[in-house]
Amino acid sequence: MRRSLPWIAGAALIGLPFLYQSAYPLHxxxxxxxxxxxxxxxxxxxxxxxxxxxxxxxxxIGAYVTALAWNHGGLTPWAGIPLALLxxxxxxxxxxxxxxxxxxxxxxxxxxxxxxxxxxxxxxTATRDQTGGSLGYTPERYRGGSSLYALQFSGKTxxxxxxxxxxxxxxxxWYRVDRSMMRYALEAISEDEDGAAAAGVHVTAEKLxxxxxxxxxxxxxxxxxxxxxxxxxxxxxxxISISLQMVxxxxxxxxxxxxxxTVGAAITILLAEVLRISFGTRAVGWDNLVYGVLxxxxxxxLPKGILGSLLDLRRPSRGRPAPSA
Amino acid sequence: MGILDIFLLExxxxxxxxxxxxxxxxxxxxxxxxxxxxxxxxxAELIMLGMYGMYFLYSVYHxxxxxxxxxxxxxxxxxxxxxxxxxxxxxxxAAPINQLLATGGVLFFLQSAATVLFGIEFRNLGLRLPVLKxxxxxxxxSRLLAFGAALIGMVLVYLFLTRTYTGTAIRAIAQDRHIxxxxxxxxxxxxxxxxxxxxxxxxxxxxxLVLQYDVHxxxxxxFGPITFLICVLGGLGNFAGGFVAAFVFAELISLGxxxxxxxxxxxxxxxxxxxxxxxxxxxxxxxRS
Amino acid sequence: MLELRSVCAxxxxxxxxxxxxxxxxxxxxxxxxxxxxxxxxxxxxxxSGLIRPTTGSIAMEGADLLATPAHRIVGLGxxxxxxxxxxxxxxxxxxxxxxxxxxxxxxxKYRERLxxxxxxxxxxxxxxxxxxGTMSGGEQQMCAIGRALMSDPKLLLLDEPSAGLAxxxxxxxxxxxxxxxxxxxxxxxxxxxxxxxLRVVDRAYLLKAGSIRAAGTAAELLASETIREAYLGV
Numbered sequence: 001m002r003r004s005l006p007w008i009a010g011a012a013l014i015g016l017p018f019l020y021q022s023a024y025p026l027h028x029x030x031x032x033x034x035x036x037x038x039x040x041x042x043x044x045x046x047x048x049x050x051x052x053x054x055x056x057x058x059x060x061i062g063a064y065v066t067a068l069a070w071n072h073g074g075l076t077p078w079a080g081i082p083l084a085l086l087x088x089x090x091x092x093x094x095x096x097x098x099x100x101x102x103x104x105x106x107x108x109x110x111x112x113x114x115x116x117x118x119x120x121x122x123x124x125t126a127t128r129d130q131t132g133g134s135l136g137y138t139p140e141r142y143r144g145g146s147s148l149y150a151l152q153f154s155g156k157t158x159x160x161x162x163x164x165x166x167x168x169x170x171x172x173x174w175y176r177v178d179r180s181m182m183r184y185a186l187e188a189i190s191e192d193e194d195g196a197a198a199a200g201v202h203v204t205a206e207k208l209x210x211x212x213x214x215x216x217x218x219x220x221x222x223x224x225x226x227x228x229x230x231x232x233x234x235x236x237x238x239x240i241s242i243s244l245q246m247v248x249x250x251x252x253x254x255x256x257x258x259x260x261x262t263v264g265a266a267i268t269i270l271l272a273e274v275l276r277i278s279f280g281t282r283a284v285g286w287d288n289l290v291y292g293v294l295x296x297x298x299x300x301x302l303p304k305g306i307l308g309s310l311l312d313l314r315r316p317s318r319g320r321p322a323p324s325a
Numbered sequence: 326m327g328i329l330d331i332f333l334l335e336x337x338x339x340x341x342x343x344x345x346x347x348x349x350x351x352x353x354x355x356x357x358x359x360x361x362x363x364x365x366x367x368x369a370e371l372i373m374l375g376m377y378g379m380y381f382l383y384s385v386y387h388x389x390x391x392x393x394x395x396x397x398x399x400x401x402x403x404x405x406x407x408x409x410x411x412x413x414x415x416x417x418x419a420a421p422i423n424q425l426l427a428t429g430g431v432l433f434f435l436q437s438a439a440t441v442l443f444g445i446e447f448r449n450l451g452l453r454l455p456v457l458k459x460x461x462x463x464x465x466x467s468r469l470l471a472f473g474a475a476l477i478g479m480v481l482v483y484l485f486l487t488r489t490y491t492g493t494a495i496r497a498i499a500q501d502r503h504i505x506x507x508x509x510x511x512x513x514x515x516x517x518x519x520x521x522x523x524x525x526x527x528x529x530x531x532x533x534l535v536l537q538y539d540v541h542x543x544x545x546x547x548f549g550p551i552t553f554l555i556c557v558l559g560g561l562g563n564f565a566g567g568f569v570a571a572f573v574f575a576e577l578i579s580l581g582x583x584x585x586x587x588x589x590x591x592x593x594x595x596x597x598x599x600x601x602x603x604x605x606x607x608x609x610x611x612x613r614s
Numbered sequence: 615m616l617e618l619r620s621v622c623a624x625x626x627x628x629x630x631x632x633x634x635x636x637x638x639x640x641x642x643x644x645x646x647x648x649x650x651x652x653x654x655x656x657x658x659x660x661x662s663g664l665i666r667p668t669t670g671s672i673a674m675e676g677a678d679l680l681a682t683p684a685h686r687i688v689g690l691g692x693x694x695x696x697x698x699x700x701x702x703x704x705x706x707x708x709x710x711x712x713x714x715x716x717x718x719x720x721x722x723k724y725r726e727r728l729x730x731x732x733x734x735x736x737x738x739x740x741x742x743x744x745x746x747g748t749m750s751g752g753e754q755q756m757c758a759i760g761r762a763l764m765s766d767p768k769l770l771l772l773d774e775p776s777a778g779l780a781x782x783x784x785x786x787x788x789x790x791x792x793x794x795x796x797x798x799x800x801x802x803x804x805x806x807x808x809x810x811x812l813r814v815v816d817r818a819y820l821l822k823a824g825s826i827r828a829a830g831t832a833a834e835l836l837a838s839e840t841i842r843e844a845y846l847g848v
Binding site: 049051053094095098099102104106107108110111112114115116118119121122123125126239240241244245247248251285286287288289291292293294295296299300303 | 358364366412415416419420421422423425426427429430431432433434435436437438439440441542546549550551553554556557561585588589591592595598599602603
Binding site for chain 3: 490493494496497500501503504505506507508509510511512
């Protein structure tokens, strides 16, 4: 029975949009899936103590490069997205390499990445002639609505399946890293960098690998968001707020646990929707306000997040929760 | 002097003036980090609140500006203490990243609280200060005033840190916090005083910035990242390093803004920062261990 | 004056002191000797308040140290010169001394105490503006002792004062301790260098693996076999 549980759950998830056609809830689920993927990408670095406050920058790059390549360069997203991933990866290397090489970690690294996401936002705003600046940007509609070439679909069902597939792929990658040598290397590095280096671990290389992976996945999330929403603006895909939101959601859901970021995404997005529905336009700012308070409370009282803490209750003897979830 | 030279000189001078204020900002952040070993990510947001305070006191309630400034400085100083007592102190033993994230939460909270309370419109103090004309250059009086006040503030802090017992204790605790007990110093009290000082400096910065810039809930994003970069480049906790780095960055922003849009100035500064990391890592390794 | 009874202390799960009882009577200089890792530094820290004992009692002139907040212990007259000096490296000698005199009661006597310290350590007066971290080991030790003296203590705790110093300097150091004693100060010294410390103290305890193995006058211990065993020992 336990073995087949994932399969049953998987089938249920895939079958969901066919049984339940309502557009709005499906839209929410798609949004949750896309952001879960982004948050999971962040947690791949975050769980090893490499806390980046700049992932909003990577998401922004993913979204804008894809959209710009399509609008200005006529480049299909099938080529544009890899380009965006490359751009994200390159930026990650450019910023992370000197940080890791010169042992800039912890506080310092977090601050540098924070500045990074702020700068990406500034660049987007500064190039307003090309990107529309703070007013936002729209990829052009291709011939009516649905097109595989343009990666644009009008049906929510298609997007649901795409988002589900990407999200599942993200979880899969999480598991692969979790069971790989890289995980042990990174855990050793986060405990004691010098010790790990003395034991033969290529500290800079390992950290760089996970950073680039995380950055590229986040860029993919940005590109996907762009294609789905068909509208992006600096505040919705990049910047410090997005970066902090990512961290917040993962902390709430559980940083060491594979489904933690997903739980966090579900909670934060549903919370935002509830607030929006209850307060309407007066809700502007309230969701972040609640996030802010909750983040502080969670950090103080539940640093392992909801899922992480629940799992801890199941296994009381652990210092860190076991990887599987 | 050719036209371009004049503009260049003007940009250079404005850079120096800006540098003074940025140096003040980095001093506050460095103080808190050097002593308490925590970075207030929400530092710029404290300044934002101070700017709103000045706006309401002066433009709405017509409090004389000198008094408003004093209230602002003391008020944000108290906010610093509250921040420390409510958020930081419970987390002093926790992983540094948790401390960072907690102040991130406060950043969120303050930005949103400001949005909810004050709305997203830009507000201006409405104070029109004269612009001085030196040969062909235009130097705004508010910038000069800000520079002067920032310098005075820094000198006062310097005197406090070197001439008083409490100030000396603050410097000492940054170098070896564990033996402070042996001198009869209560670390927690020093932390609170430092938080008040950090907050007070933010309040002073708010007074100076509000003379020149509009305030809105997200104004902290304009100078927050730059302040962090300055402190990291100068070495977190290294006052002299931060001071120098502030002027370097200010010149970059000013000169960048001369030839291109203002945002590019920030981009230059960041690129410069990355390059510096490759070229002179020793500048960045001047951190407390 | 200072009385420890059945003190147990440690770090986290690791216990370093087992049931330690000792005393320093008024007018005395007492030594605690023992091999590396015996718990001597832990003993000093437990007295000055840097760590708290898990059980037992410590009293200074009747005042219960366990009931006193750690930062107030120096106010009771106990000044601790920590192992490896622990000066503030990027502050001047004078600022370090100033920190020693941080207590309100000491601030009132700042000038007077400064003169006493400079009198004992003329070298420090010459280097008063020098950054403490740039001085030699011997000079740093002088500064560290001077810093402790600034609070006008009744009991001076010296933790491994000879560590890392050349023999000539160590000799001078212990001569100095004798002078300080002659001025009426009580001293509790923890040391590995048996010969030197037994020269200047009246009584001593032998600490090994966290418990007191022997106690007696300096002369008794100098002659005893127990010490030799403890150091070379099983």
